Amino acid sequence: MMSLMEPALKAPALVTTKLSASHINMVFDRDGKSVSVLEDINLEVSNGEFVCLLGPSGCGKSTLLSTMAGFLSPTHGEIRIDGEAVLGPDPRRIFVFQERGVFPWLTVEGNIEFGLFNQPRSERARRIRHYIKMVGLGGFEKAYPPELSGGMKQRLEVARALAVNPDMLFLDEPFGALDSITRLIMRGELLRIWEAERKTIIFVTHDIDEAVQLADRVVVLSARPAKVQQIVNIDIPHPRDISSARYLELRDGIFKQIGLAHKV
Amino acid sequence: MNLIVRLRPVAFIAVLLVAWQIAITREAAPLLPGPWGVVGGMADLVRHGLLLKYVVASLFRVTWGFLLAAATAIPLGLTIGWYRRAEMALNPIIEILRPISPLAWIPIAILWFGVGDMAAIFLIFVGCFLPLMLTAINAVRGIPAVYLNAGRNFGLSPAHLVFRVLYPAVMPEIIIGLRITLGIAWLVVVAAEMIAVSSGLGFLIIDARNAGNRYDLVVAGMVMIGVIGLLLDMGMKSLEGIKSLQWGYSED
Amino acid sequence: MNSLAQPRSWEKFFWPVLATALLLALWHYSVIWTATKVFPSPLDVEKGLAELLRKHLLWSYIGDSLRRVAIGFGAACIIGIPLGLTLGWYPAANRVVNPALQLLRPISPIAWIPVAIIFFGVGDRAATFLIFLGAFFPIVVTCVNGVSNVPSMFRRAGRNFGLTPLELLVKVVFPAALPRIIVGLRIAFGIAWLVVVAAEMIAVNSGLGYLVIDSRNAGKRYDLVVAAILLIGVIGLVLDFCFRRLENIKSVRWGFRHST
Secondary structure: OOOOOOOOOOOOOOOOEEEEEEEEEEEEEEOOEEEEEEEEEEEEEEOOOEEEEEOOOOOOHHHHHHHHHOOOOOOEEEEEEOOEEOOOOEOOEEEEOOHHHOOOOOOHHHHHHOOOOOOOHHHHHHHHHHHHHHHOOOOOOOOOHHHOOHHHHHHHHHHHHHHOOOOEEEEEOOOOOOOHHHHHHHHHHHHHHHHHHOOEEEEEEOOHHHHHHHOOEEEEEOOOOEOEEEEEEOOOOOOOOOOOHHHHHHHHHHHHHHOOOOOO | OHHHHHHHHHHHHHHHHHHHHHHHHHOOOOOOOOHHHHHHHHHHHHHOOHHHHHHHHHHHHHHHHHHHHHHHHHHHHHHHHHOHHHHHHHHHHHHHHOOOOHHHHHHHHHHHHOOOHHHHHHHHHHHHHHHHHHHHHHHHHOOOHHHHHHHHHOOOOHHHHHHHHHHHHHHHHHHHHHHHHHHHHHHHHHHHHHHHOOOOHHHHHHHHHHOOOOHHHHHHHHHHHHHHHHHHHHHHHHHOOOHHHHHHHOOO | OOOOOOOOOOHHHHHHHHHHHHHHHHHHHHHHHOOOOOOOOHHHHHHHHHHHHHOOHHHHHHHHHHHHHHHHHHHHHHHHHHHHHHHHHOHHHHHHHHHHHHHHOOOOHHHHHHHHHHHHOOOHHHHHHHHHHHHHHHHHHHHHHHHHOOOHHHHHHHHHOOOOHHHHHHHHHHHHHHHHHHHHHHHHHHHHHHHHHHHHHHOOOOOHHHHHHHHHHOOOOHHHHHHHHHHHHHHHHHHHHHHHHHOOOHHHHOOOOOOO
8 A cells, every 4th residue: 555655756847848949931131132041940949948059150040049039030930939929029038149248338237237127226236236246246346348358248248137037048159259268167157057047048159069068959050041950969967077978979979960070 | 757748848839939939020010929919919808808708709609509509410310320211311411511611601691690699600500510410320320239139138118228228329429529529619600700790709800900900919819719629629528538438439 | 129121222212312302392392481582492593503604603613612722732731741640650749749739720720811811912822821721730630640540560560570660651650551541631621621612701702612602792692602502512522522432442441441
């Protein structure tokens, strides 16, 4: 007889689809010529997932990201977030540009506070303190962006984005302008923040290592017009050992998929 | 050591003044005054209470013409710069009006306003309007799209977008434009006063000559014009020192 | 705003034509509605222009204005460019001379008329002197800025390759500064065009500026006044356009951010 004291079997965690992109096509008109940038992209991203869009420069991944965030309308196809069609940008899904997106006429505090105009003063102050601490900009509250380094500006932009408590973050090659050492540090920071706050993150990069280090799934896009070439499941738990066999196996798989020679 | 370096430009000007004085005393019956003659002329003006009166008259006109132009041209320019089609539409008209000296409008100014303050203010307005509008148009077009996109992303209403993103983003460039245009206004007022009104520093110059070849007053007037123009420019430049504007002035 | 979509190419002509037509219509009907007896309508101006052309005065006046601008601007270049380059090259010298320049610059060239008349008498030379003054200061300032803004890495590369100071100036600094200098020259020329018109209104008896003031004084011919004003604008625009062509020469193009 089953005891009522036995622990009930754990029900599987509910995995909901946060974002669904169906049959996305994007055609641009440049001086009369039609340029097809995205071709029949289909993708579903689950709640709390970290997804990387990986592809060579100019392939259209930034266009795809902008479309998902609502800054562009696809020529065909539809993006839905939480079941609702995406019609424009929304504070529930914040786009993190490279550090140039930071407002240079506002201090660090002013930037973080930017999206908080609906919050009472006390809440604003609390969030500012919290996120300055989280991204490690303590002591620079009153500084202006021109006084900050590239990495600090990038962190400021992330803090600004997080302060409004969005569901989703879109990051467009956020670490592209940083030196490689800072980049490694920033990747760790981003993962730390993600694990603390579990947002759904879609991250664009052209760096294969970066994708495999960060993402739950890597969406490999072809050169323009971008099509989904492959979706790779990265099943290594964090923190990832970048010299482990599984890591190298997954990484090499993508190298081969993109067709890159293995030796320089 | 530092003091000597600082004094060098002063010494340079002093040398020029001495050379000027020498050149004058060489002439048997000099028409042009030397530096001392100019000082005497200025003292003369002060004694008759004219100096202050003329300076105020010129400043008054400049202020009004300049502020009116700023109040109309800048919002208009920001709007035109925002809507590409508006700029396309108005571009030819602007390009034709731009090379026309404000003074060429004098007959029209006199026709509409008669001889007097209003005509001068109108001329200054005309001289300032297009440069300010063009500054505003360029400033808006130069706003990086990231700023506007970020603003929209955070859910700003169009009105908020204008006040919290567009306006701060264009400020540095507009302030430079205001400084340059103030310089233009000062040039126009002097010229306008020489032709169209009967007070002010420009009038002083033309009148001092016509009414008796008082070249000491003429040059005194010129010196005042130079000094006040420089002070106006320095005043505007100090605005560029505001901290939250510094980002717009780096040579990046 | 998912911005108003990219304008089509036909719109490049449509909107300006529409705006200009509307403006002309507005002007025309304003004249009719206010029943003004003096201010000309667009048609009056057109007839005025035709009249000027017929009278042969127009071309000689345009020629006079152009001549004065050419001489005054040319003199300003000949004296101002070397001076500006020198001051830019020797910042110490610039620090000494600059305050004096800053004091002279805000004095409108027109204010120099009485002094100019003393030196040159009434007439062409005085007007040309004024144009010289108007163009001189912007040219010097621009050359100073152009030289001092040449990135130090260019100078270093030059020295690295063993150039003498003179060679450095001629082969590296001058070409590097050239884009800025040319823009400055174009702006100074625009100023010269403004000054010539103003100078002609006061100091001489020919030229487009004189035409403007004379048409009014000699008979309230406001149609000719407006016609002259428009001519001034058009010719100034054409001159500016020619100058911009200079900026397109390959060896200078690199210095300009061309908007596509």
